[in-house]
Amino acid sequence: MPAIVRAQDEWRAGQARVGLKKTVALVGMMGAGKSAIGKALALRLNVPFLDSDMEIEKAADRSIAEIFQRDGEAFFRAKESQVIERLLLNERCILSTGGGAFLTPENRRMIASNGIAVWLKADTAILWSRVKHKGTRPLLQTENPYQTLVDLAQAREPAYAEAGLIVEAEMDMSIDEMTSKVIRALRAHGGILEDDQ
Numbered sequence: 249m250p251a252i253v254r255a256q257d258e259w260r261a262g263q264a265r266v267g268l269k270k271t272v273a274l275v276g277m278m279g280a281g282k283s284a285i286g287k288a289l290a291l292r293l294n295v296p297f298l299d300s301d302m303e304i305e306k307a308a309d310r311s312i313a314e315i316f317q318r319d320g321e322a323f324f325r326a327k328e329s330q331v332i333e334r335l336l337l338n339e340r341c342i343l344s345t346g347g348g349a350f351l352t353p354e355n356r357r358m359i360a361s362n363g364i365a366v367w368l369k370a371d372t373a374i375l376w377s378r379v380k381h382k383g384t385r386p387l388l389q390t391e392n393p394y395q396t397l398v399d400l401a402q403a404r405e406p407a408y409a410e411a412g413l414i415v416e417a418e419m420d421m422s423i424d425e426m427t428s429k430v431i432r433a434l435r436a437h438g439g440i441l442e443d444d445q
């Protein structure tokens with residue numbers, strides 16, 4: 249067996265094969281870390297990772313920005329709901345959602361009945377520090393993107409607060425540290441990770 253394959257197998261064997269009792273859907277604002285933490289979390293728990301934005305892009309063969317520009321936000325939201333419904337029927341996974349997905353009551357209902365929503369809650373200073381240099385988010389292509397972010401965060405807070413679990417991001421916390429914080433919160437909640445009592 250080639251050394252590299254053996255090393256990968258050994259690494260996998262060393263990983264705790266934790267398993268999920270339900271799908272964990274990460275929700276929250278743009279820049280909260282749903283995609284970054286979702287990927288790291290799935291790797292740490294050794295479970296599948298899916299990202300609704302990525303799945304929409306794959307299905308449409310276009311970027312989110314192109315979909316917004318060509319077909320409009322309403323079209324994107326309809327696709328988003330379809331994709332989330334499909335992904336929730338797949339095997340249990342870490343599911344990173346788009347920042348607006350949890351605003352739709354039907355999406356919240358689907359997530360709650362097939363999994364648990366975890367709100368990655370970050371204040372606007374943290375969010376802004378992460379999104380300000382990226383031009384990939386269509387909703388922030390405004391005259392004053394900082395103010396848009398603040399307004400969106402405020403308007404969306406009541407919907408995000410309906411998540412089953414809330415984990416607060418902290419400034420200067422690494423992805424690894426935040427991933428550990430999410431795992432601790434999942435364990436404390438109980439009924440999500442298969443190796444829980």
Ligand SMILES: Nc1ncnc2c1ncn2[C@@H]1O[C@H](COP(=O)(O)OP(=O)(O)OP(=O)(O)O)[C@@H](O)[C@H]1O
Nearest residue numbers: 277278279280281282283284347378421422423426
């Ligand atoms: N502690 C941390 N937690 C999460 N992300 C972090 C952290 N530290 C740095 N980052 C960086 O911040 C960015 C978070 O963006 P990410 O794309 O994960 O957000 P998102 O919630 O998926 O946003 P969107 O709703 O636009 O998809 C990434 O570039 C990530 O590398």
Ligand SMILES: O=C(O)C1=C[C@@H](O)[C@@H](O)[C@H](O)C1
Nearest residue numbers: 278301312346347348385386
């Ligand atoms: O917050 C939002 O509404 C969005 C966040 C991204 O994940 C994408 O889903 C898209 O840019 C819209």
Ligand SMILES: [Mg+2]
Nearest residue numbers: 282283301344
């Ligand atoms: Mg994302």
